Amino acid sequence: MTTITTIPPAPPKAAPRSTRASEITYIILFLTIIFSVPIIQTLIELRRHERVQFTDVFRYRPTDTNLRQYEKNLEDKSVFQQSLRPPMQQFYFTALRDPGSKAILGRPGWIFYRLDVRYLIEPNSPEPGDPSSTFLTPEDHTTLRDSVLAAIVRFRDQLKQRNIALLVIPIPGKPSIYPDQLPYVSSQSLHSPTQDLLAALNKQDVPTIDLFTLFHTLRQSQSEPLYLQTDTHWTPHGTELAAQAVAHHIRTLNLAPKPSRDFLTTPITVARIGDILDMTQVPNIQSYFPPELVLCTQISDSKTGPLIPTLADRPGSFRHPSRESQILVLGDSFCRIYQTPEPKSLGQIPTTQPDPNSARRPLPGSAGFISHLAFHLKAPLDYIISDGGASTDVRRKLSTNAQLLAGKKLVIWQFIERDIRLGKEGWQDIPLPTQLEN
Amino acid sequence: MVFTSHVFIFYFLPLVLLVYYNLPHRWRNLFVTLISYIFYGWWKPWFVLLMFFSTVLDYFWARVIARKGATPAQRRSAVVACVVINLLLLGFFKYYMFSAEGLNLLLRLVGADTFRILRVTLPIGISFYTFHSLTYVIDVYRNEAKPAKSFSDYSAFVALFPDLVAGPIIRYHTLADQLACRQHTISRFSSGITIFILGFAKKILLANSMGQVADAVFSAAAPNTLDAWFGILAYAFQIYFDFCGYSDMAVGLGRMLGFEFLKNFDAPYLAESITDLWRRWHISLSTVLRDYLYIPLGGNKKGLTRTYINLAIVMLLGGLWHGAKWNFIAWGAYHGALLCYERWRAKKSLYNLLPRPPRIAITFLLMLFSWVLFRATDLTAAIHYFSAMFTLHFPASLLAAELYTPLHLVVMAICLLLVFQPIQAFDFSQRPQTWTRPTVLLPLFAFSLLVMFTQAFNPFLYFQF
Numbered sequence: 001m002t003t004i005t006t007i008p009p010a011p012p013k014a015a016p017r018s019t020r021a022s023e024i025t026y027i028i029l030f031l032t033i034i035f036s037v038p039i040i041q042t043l044i045e046l047r048r049h050e051r052v053q054f055t056d057v058f059r060y061r062p063t064d065t066n067l068r069q070y071e072k073n074l075e076d077k078s079v080f081q082q083s084l085r086p087p088m089q090q091f092y093f094t095a096l097r098d099p100g101s102k103a104i105l106g107r108p109g110w111i112f113y114r115l116d117v118r119y120l121i122e123p124n125s126p127e128p129g130d131p132s133s134t135f136l137t138p139e140d141h142t143t144l145r146d147s148v149l150a151a152i153v154r155f156r157d158q159l160k161q162r163n164i165a166l167l168v169i170p171i172p173g174k175p176s177i178y179p180d181q182l183p184y185v186s187s188q189s190l191h192s193p194t195q196d197l198l199a200a201l202n203k204q205d206v207p208t209i210d211l212f213t214l215f216h217t218l219r220q221s222q223s224e225p226l227y228l229q230t231d232t233h234w235t236p237h238g239t240e241l242a243a244q245a246v247a248h249h250i251r252t253l254n255l256a257p258k259p260s261r262d263f264l265t266t267p268i269t270v271a272r273i274g275d276i277l278d279m280t281q282v283p284n285i286q287s288y289f290p291p292e293l294v295l296c297t298q299i300s301d302s303k304t305g306p307l308i309p310t311l312a313d314r315p316g317s318f319r320h321p322s323r324e325s326q327i328l329v330l331g332d333s334f335c336r337i338y339q340t341p342e343p344k345s346l347g348q349i350p351t352t353q354p355d356p357n358s359a360r361r362p363l364p365g366s367a368g369f370i371s372h373l374a375f376h377l378k379a380p381l382d383y384i385i386s387d388g389g390a391s392t393d394v395r396r397k398l399s400t401n402a403q404l405l406a407g408k409k410l411v412i413w414q415f416i417e418r419d420i421r422l423g424k425e426g427w428q429d430i431p432l433p434t435q436l437e438n
Numbered sequence: 439m440v441f442t443s444h445v446f447i448f449y450f451l452p453l454v455l456l457v458y459y460n461l462p463h464r465w466r467n468l469f470v471t472l473i474s475y476i477f478y479g480w481w482k483p484w485f486v487l488l489m490f491f492s493t494v495l496d497y498f499w500a501r502v503i504a505r506k507g508a509t510p511a512q513r514r515s516a517v518v519a520c521v522v523i524n525l526l527l528l529g530f531f532k533y534y535m536f537s538a539e540g541l542n543l544l545l546r547l548v549g550a551d552t553f554r555i556l557r558v559t560l561p562i563g564i565s566f567y568t569f570h571s572l573t574y575v576i577d578v579y580r581n582e583a584k585p586a587k588s589f590s591d592y593s594a595f596v597a598l599f600p601d602l603v604a605g606p607i608i609r610y611h612t613l614a615d616q617l618a619c620r621q622h623t624i625s626r627f628s629s630g631i632t633i634f635i636l637g638f639a640k641k642i643l644l645a646n647s648m649g650q651v652a653d654a655v656f657s658a659a660a661p662n663t664l665d666a667w668f669g670i671l672a673y674a675f676q677i678y679f680d681f682c683g684y685s686d687m688a689v690g691l692g693r694m695l696g697f698e699f700l701k702n703f704d705a706p707y708l709a710e711s712i713t714d715l716w717r718r719w720h721i722s723l724s725t726v727l728r729d730y731l732y733i734p735l736g737g738n739k740k741g742l743t744r745t746y747i748n749l750a751i752v753m754l755l756g757g758l759w760h761g762a763k764w765n766f767i768a769w770g771a772y773h774g775a776l777l778c779y780e781r782w783r784a785k786k787s788l789y790n791l792l793p794r795p796p797r798i799a800i801t802f803l804l805m806l807f808s809w810v811l812f813r814a815t816d817l818t819a820a821i822h823y824f825s826a827m828f829t830l831h832f833p834a835s836l837l838a839a840e841l842y843t844p845l846h847l848v849v850m851a852i853c854l855l856l857v858f859q860p861i862q863a864f865d866f867s868q869r870p871q872t873w874t875r876p877t878v879l880l881p882l883f884a885f886s887l888l889v890m891f892t893q894a895f896n897p898f899l900y901f902q903f
Contacts, residue, residue, distance in 0.1 A: 019871045023628040026876040030631045031455070033884065037448040054449055064482045075444045085891045092892070096845040101650075101894060104839050114840070121837050123659035136535065136555040175836060184838035 037080050044079050053077050086283045093282045102279040106229075110181040111276045111289065113232045116173035117182070119418035124193060144421050145193070148391075149200050151427035152413075155395065156206050158432045159411055165255055168201060168208045169246060169414045170194045171234075171334045174227045176417065177215045181229075189216060194417040209249050211242055230274025230289045232416075233337045236296040240372050246412065247376030250327075255410045257326040259378035266298045268364040270338075271350050293350070296338050296364045299371035306366035307339075307374060328404060329370055329383040331414035332390035339368025340385065369414070382408070390415035391423035395430040402433045439480040440897055441687045442641050442890060450477065451691075458695060459622075467594040467617060470695065474597035478563065485561040492527060493596045496520060496571040497589055500578040504585040517579040521572060528568045534558050536762030563603030565759060569726060570596050574610035576730060583611035591617040600691035604684050604898050606702035606722035609729075613697065620696035625871070627694055632875060633867035634690025635883045640683030640863075642886045644856075646896045647849040648676035654840045656813055656823070665837050666826035670806050672846075673813050675853040678707065680899045681720070686863045700725075701864045707857040710797040711787035712776040712804060723759075727752050738781075745781060750774040760812070765820050769811040776804065798858070 038054060045052050053074055060066040075081055092098040099105050104112045124145045156166040176192040179185045192212055201208050215226055218241060226238035234242070250256045271291035300306045329335060336342065342363065374381045382404065386393040390413070398404060405411075415423075439446050454473050461469055479486040499520035503513045535558055542552040574595070577583035586592035595617055601608055655661050655669025685702035692699045702722050709715035716724050732752045738745040750771070757770020780787055789800050810827070814820035 020624065022873045022876060023624050023871045026628050026631060026871065026880070027624065029876060029880050030635075030883070031452075033880070033887070034447055035452045038452060041448075062479070062483050067480055067483075071443065071445045074449070078444060078448075081444065081891045084888055088888045088892050092845065096843075096848060098843060098845040100892070105843070106839070112839075117836055117839065118654075118657075121654075121658045121835075121840075134557060136539070136557050179836060182836055182839040184842065185834050185836060187834055190836075 037078070041079055086281065089280070089282045090284065093280070093285065093288075099280045099282060099285070103276050104182065106181045107183060109289065110178070110229045111274065111280075112175055112182060113173075113276050113279070113418075115418050115422050116232060117175050119173060119421055120175055120190070120192060122421065124196075124421075145197055145200070148197060148420050148427045149204070151391075151429060152201060152206055153204050154429060155413070156204075159405075162405060162432075164405060164408050165253070165410045166206065167246075167250070167253070167255075167410060167412045168206055169211065169242075169412060170198065170208075170420070171242075171414060171416045172212050172215055173417050174232060176212060177219060177226060188219065192417060194420060197420060207249075207253060209246055211245070214241070214245055228272060228274055228292055228294070230277050230292065231272060232275055233334055236270075236294050236338055236367060239334075239338060239367075239369050240297065243369050243372030244376055247373055250377065250410065255327075256377055257379040257409070261374070261378055261380060262302045263375045263378065264300045264302055265375070266300065268296050268298050268367065269350055270294055270296050270364050296367035297372070298364050298367045299375045300366065301380075307371045307380070324407070325380045325382040326407065326409040327377070327379070327381050327412060328398075328408050328410070329373070329381055329412045329414065330390065330394040330398065331369070331383065331385050331412075332394075332416055332419070333385075333387045334416055335369050335383065335414055336385045336387060337368055338364060339366060339370050341365070373412075388419070388424055391419045392425040392428045392430060396428075399430050399432050405432075439477050441684070441691075442638060442896065444890070447887070447890075455694065467588075468590040470599075471590055471593040471597050474594070474599035474602060477599040478597065478602055481562050482559070488527070488561055488564075489567055489597065490593075492524065492568065492571055493593050494589075495523060496575050496596075497586065497592050500575050500585045500592075503575065503579050513579060517575060520575045524568050524572050528564060531558055531560050531564055533758075533762045566605050566607060567596055567602060569607050570610070573607075573726060573730065577609065577611050583614055586610075586614070587618060598692075598697070600688040600695070600697075601699060604681070604688075605720070606685050606688060606699055607726050608699060608722070609726070612700065616697050620698075622696040626696065626698075628871055628875075629867040630690045630693025632690070632879060633686045633693070633863050635879045635886075636863035636867070637683040637686025637688075637690060639882050639886045640679040640686065641896075641898070642889050642893065644849055644853055645676050645678075645680035645683055646893055647846060648672040648679065648853060649896070649899075651841055651846050651850075652676050652813065654837060656815075656819075658835075658837050660835070661823075661826050661837055662832050662835050663827060663830050664832060665835060665841060666823060668841055668850075670810055670813075670823075670827070672850065674707075674802075674806055674809050675850070675857065677809065677812070677899055678703075678857060679853065682863075684898045689864065690867070701862075703862070703864075705857075705860050705862055707802050707805070708798055708860060709801045709805075710794065711780055711785070711790065711801055712773065713780045713785050713787075715801060715805060716773075716777070723756070727756055731755065742782075746778045749777050749781060753777060764817045765811045765814050768817060768820070769808055772808050772811060 042052050042054065056070055056073065057067075060070070089100055092100070097105055099111060102114055104114050104117055106112050124143050152166075152168060159166050172192060172194070175182060176190055176194070179190040180188045195210070195212055198208050198210055198212075215238070218226060224237045225235050226241070227234050247256070271293050273286060273291050274289065277285050277289055298306060370381055370383050384394050384397050384404070386397065394413075439450060441447075450473075457473075458466060458469060475486050475490075478489060499516050502508065502516040508516075535555055538553070538555040542555065545552050574583065574586075574592070578585050586595070595608070595610060595613055598608070598613075649672075651672035652669055655665050655672070658665070661669060682703040689699045689702075700722055702720060704718040704721065706715055706719040709718050732748055735748040735751060736744050737748060740748075751774075753774030754767060754770040757766045757768070757773070760766045760769070783790075787797065787801070789797055792800070807824075810823050811817075811820050814823055
């Protein structure tokens with residue numbers, strides 16, 4: 001083995017006077033840095049008549065949850081962190097083309113959501129066990145795809161008991177359709193793990209729609225993009241083609257409602273700032289990625305106007321008021337985009353004339369997947385949308401408001417493919433109530 | 439609490455320094471104990487009770503051993519009891535689930551019913567403070583150290599927050615005199631700041647960035663050959679700058695409080711053989727393993743065969759110390775085998791006739807292979823990774839977009855330059871101070887802080903051990 005001395009090294013020798021001044025200056029400056037942040041923060045909070053954040057540690061029980069929250073609050077409310085982080089991110093982006101932890105820079109003009117890429121790279125690994133459970137269980141070894149499959153099949157069976165059919169539509173993420181817009185990748189084709197899930201669902205007789213094959217084919221034959229370059233979502237063109245394909249599939253399943261409405265179409269050009277740009281939190285990143293001008297087709301009912309919800313059940317969820325619809329759509333932001341007001345508006349309608357109502361106007365509204373599906377089916381639709389919550393949250397909303405299923409013949413369940421592995425709530429088992437209210 | 443966090447740098451550390459230097463000397467060890475318990479309990483407050491229990495117990499075992507009139511049999515019984523209790527505690531928290539899963543596997547193989555396995559949370563730093571405690575009792579038993587003069591001195595030694603959760607492993611006799619009386623000089627404080635800043639920068643600027651690369655590759659389903667090599671190189675840099683950075687910060691914080699710790703790293707990637715590597719990597723662990731395991735097993739005094747066996751046992755247990763996984767055991771076995779081979783060749787490597795640069799390169803390569811075992815989630819994943827490294831398969835992969843970014847390439851180049859140069863932060867910090875130091879290091883500290891503001895929570899790798 002090794003021969004290492006265990007005697008501590010001698011302390012640094014006493015410095016000559018010439019270096020003493022530099023040592024003292026060094027210490028003072030170091031202490032100034034670490035002391036000035038909390039002192040200035042406290043002074044600012046006192047001046048603003050706010051609660052002094054760091055004293056919160058004495059206000060709550062010192063549990064690990066409270067301590068984590070305390071630490072997070074200190075960081076989030078730190079004036080230094082808030083004011084210095086953006087220029088630092090700007091520096092990293094300008095000097096090293098680093099868009100931060102949430103994004104991956106693509107080929108010129110393109111930027112991708114990191115989780116969309118990670119979903120395609122990472123394996124179908126065993127589901128992590130619940131760390132809060134007392135015991136390790138054999139279920140810990142179930143793969144994520146297995147649990148998604150089980151959740152979908154259970155939901156299909158629950159609906160079947162009510163004579164309602166289920167149609168599952170996993171939406172391809174942008175890198176599944178445009179892998180070649182990532183650096184170093186030249187191939188336009190890519191096998192997404194979601195296609196294996198689709199095959200498994202078909203084996204279980206769960207009706208699905210394969211938008212992967214459709215979009216890959218369309219990419220080869222058309223030049224108009226299907227996805228926005230700086231956004232996680234599809235373009236209006238992609239939305240409309242998907243709605244058309246779904247409507248066609250519903251007709252082949254003989255589940256299409258009787259045509260009952262006449263819809264009108266209005267073209268509207270929208271300038272969109274991608275949601276990925278917003279996620280990077282890099283100031284002025286828009287100067288590198290100008291807004292994308294996209295042509296939307298707004299759908300309006302000839303009698304009642306655009307299909308814009310007038311009833312919001314709760315923040316983050318939107319429901320069309322049409323109770324007479326035979327179809328209920330459960331979906332995420334892929335249903336919401338162009339359709340309903342966004343939680344944070346990332347677009348504007350280019351116009352030369354100021355519109356006094358523009359702040360309240362949806363962008364553009366009634367031009368999303370839901371409206372286009374209604375347009376192709378010539379019938380109204382009912383829907384529940386939850387941004388990022390299509391895996392579990394939409395079913396939870398449905399279970400707490402199960403009368404929404406009254407009169408329904410078909411539930412369309414749309415979700416973005418990355419949620420299969422990276423959905424924020426996982427794929428929980430949400431039983432529907434046994435009795436429906438009429 | 440993590441050294442590279444907002445709460446530590448801007449609240450905990452200033453408060454500690456402010457109070458510490460305004461206390462009379464006699465209260466300082468007690469204060470160090472108190473703040474160390476707060477530091478430790480910040481993660482999970484209840485676990486401070488476990489550390490306190492372990493500290494009280496070992497303090498009294500040492501008193502029993504050092505008691506006047508204690509017979510050799512009583513002393514031996516006390517040290518054995520102490521070792522057994524400490525190892526049982528460590529074993530339960532660290533190895534219970536691993537052993538129970540192994541037992542269930544065996545039961546399944548013979549068709550018997552399995553049992554439910556309790557989910558045990560590993561208390562952070564338990565391996566480190568258990569070793570601290572054990573070395574104290576054993577040193578007292580061997581008469582290499584006198585028992586602590588007071589409980590506050592002893593508890594300050596065990597809980598000392600700079601080295602508490604990820605080392606370096608401090609042996610009691612190296613700190614005993616400093617606990618009783620230590621010098622607080624401007625030069626020591628200043629050198630503490632220097633090594634603290636260098637460690638902080640290593641972690642924030644280098645290790646975290648390399649960690650992103652390593653995590654991306656090791657979590658990928660099918661990395662190609664280039665990605666796999668890039669990933670393991672990134673991990674080699676991540677683990678070095680992460681752990682060495684932590685040790686540097688621990689040394690720096692120790693110096694700010696008047697303590698002097700041992701050097702834990704000495705340019706390990708400049709090692710010319712595996713034997714040389716273990717003189718340079720995690721020196722405090724290899725020293726403890728040598729003095730408390732290898733030598734008691736007989737060391738090299740009982741013939742060549744026993745020497746090889748002892749080396750293998752030490753490295754296997756060293757691997758197991760890192761975690762309850764088969765890949766850690768394989769990592770220990772790999773190093774044990776290489777050390778035995780070099781011992782057989784009179785501490786010379788197979789390639790010792792080559793010039794120095796290739797010797798360093800080959801040793802680094804051997805170390806890279808061992809890092810695959812160390813980083814992989816299990817043995818199957820390690821084998822999968824090795825096959826990615828050696829099958830010469832270069833399909834275009836999405837992973838490339840995450841890996842070969844300008845930021846990662848620049849950081850990788852800086853890491854390469856730094857690991858293959860001989861100047862170490864520990865030695866540099868002890869050089870006489872010049873005006874260059876504040877001029878260069880304070881801006882480096884400020885820049886690292888700015889980068890810290892942009893980073894998510896990034897705990898140190900060795901917290902898990």
